[in-house]
Amino acid sequence: MDNLADQFINYLRVEKGLANNTIQAYSRDLCRFFRFLGNRKISPLNVSQELGEEYISMLRGEVSARSVARNISTLKTFFRFLTSEGKIKSSPARLLESPKLTKKLPDVLNLREVERLLFQPDPSTFKGQRDKAMLEILYATGLRVSELIGLKVVNVNLEAGFLITFGKGSKERAIPIGTKAIEAVKKYLYSKRLHLTKGTNSPYLFLNLRGRSMTRQGFWKIIKKYGRDAGIKKKITPHSIRHSFASHLLEAGADLRSVQIMLGHADISTTEIYTHVTGKHLKELHEKCHPRP
Numbered sequence: 001m002d003n004l005a006d007q008f009i010n011y012l013r014v015e016k017g018l019a020n021n022t023i024q025a026y027s028r029d030l031c032r033f034f035r036f037l038g039n040r041k042i043s044p045l046n047v048s049q050e051l052g053e054e055y056i057s058m059l060r061g062e063v064s065a066r067s068v069a070r071n072i073s074t075l076k077t078f079f080r081f082l083t084s085e086g087k088i089k090s091s092p093a094r095l096l097e098s099p100k101l102t103k104k105l106p107d108v109l110n111l112r113e114v115e116r117l118l119f120q121p122d123p124s125t126f127k128g129q130r131d132k133a134m135l136e137i138l139y140a141t142g143l144r145v146s147e148l149i150g151l152k153v154v155n156v157n158l159e160a161g162f163l164i165t166f167g168k169g170s171k172e173r174a175i176p177i178g179t180k181a182i183e184a185v186k187k188y189l190y191s192k193r194l195h196l197t198k199g200t201n202s203p204y205l206f207l208n209l210r211g212r213s214m215t216r217q218g219f220w221k222i223i224k225k226y227g228r229d230a231g232i233k234k235k236i237t238p239h240s241i242r243h244s245f246a247s248h249l250l251e252a253g254a255d256l257r258s259v260q261i262m263l264g265h266a267d268i269s270t271t272e273i274y275t276h277v278t279g280k281h282l283k284e285l286h287e288k289c290h291p292r293p
Contacts, residue, residue, distance in 0.1 A: 002226060012077075029074035048092055049093075056071070076093045107237075108244050109241070113230070113232050114235070114241075114248075116232065117223075121225040133184040134148065136184040137181050141165075141177060142245035143264055151163065151206065153205050155205065156185065161178070215268045249262075
């Protein structure tokens with residue numbers, strides 16, 4: 001099993017070019033499935049359609065519908081890989097049906113909440129300058145948290161006002177930054193950050209107090225703290241700022257295709273969820289301002 005898993009992970013990384021976070025999710029799902037097979041002393045090469053359905057039925061009683069859907073996707077991809085390698089004749093997962101998932105509207109901050117959040121870091125300290133720059137970049141570009149912490153100095157062109165990031169599947173995209181974010185990054189980059197490199201010459205833009213690149217968990221804690229300090233009652237995560245970036249652009253008249261490109265969505269249907277948020281905003285505006293609501 002371990003050998004098959006290693007081959008599959010290598011296939012995902014080298015041939016499919018998937019992001020590390022996606023590969024880790026596939027790995028967790030596959031380990032869980034292998035434990036299920038191990039308890040029954042069955043090889044992955046001898047799985048029947050009935051056994052696959054039994055496994056998914058078991059999952060339905062243990063995890064959310066979204067997790068079930070992801071596990072089914074993992075199994076379909078894994079068995080397609082085994083088929084393509086000639087290890088099995090056909091995939092036992094090909095007929096597994098994913099549960100229908102309702103589209104969850106994202107949490108979005110309004111403009112005043114965003115302003116309060118961005119005002120929280122103290123720019124007189126290293127930590128405050130760094131946090132201010134991170135929050136400004138996040139709201140200016142809609143980056144994923146993994147893209148934000150993985151941002152390298154060489155990929156930020158402050159003169160041109162663009163940054164280059166590598167999203168899911170290592171796909172490259174260029175995103176405009178905006179003047180406020182440029183100003184915040186300049187203050188951080190040319191003063192406080194220089195004291196942290198300590199000769200290590202780290203390529204990453206955002207560093208922790210030890211001169212190493214920020215972690216996802218570290219930034220999650222930072223943004224939650226500032227949310228509390230700002231008195232915002234909504235649940236705030238890095239993804240909340242990404243949602244707010246997209247929704248505010250659409251509310252101001254940006255076209256869906258441009259927002260899709262900046263967010264790095266492969267399918268425009270993923271971006272369309274923000275039109276529901278925008279529609280809700282317009283309805284509230286109409287009811288408030290129209291003389292005959």
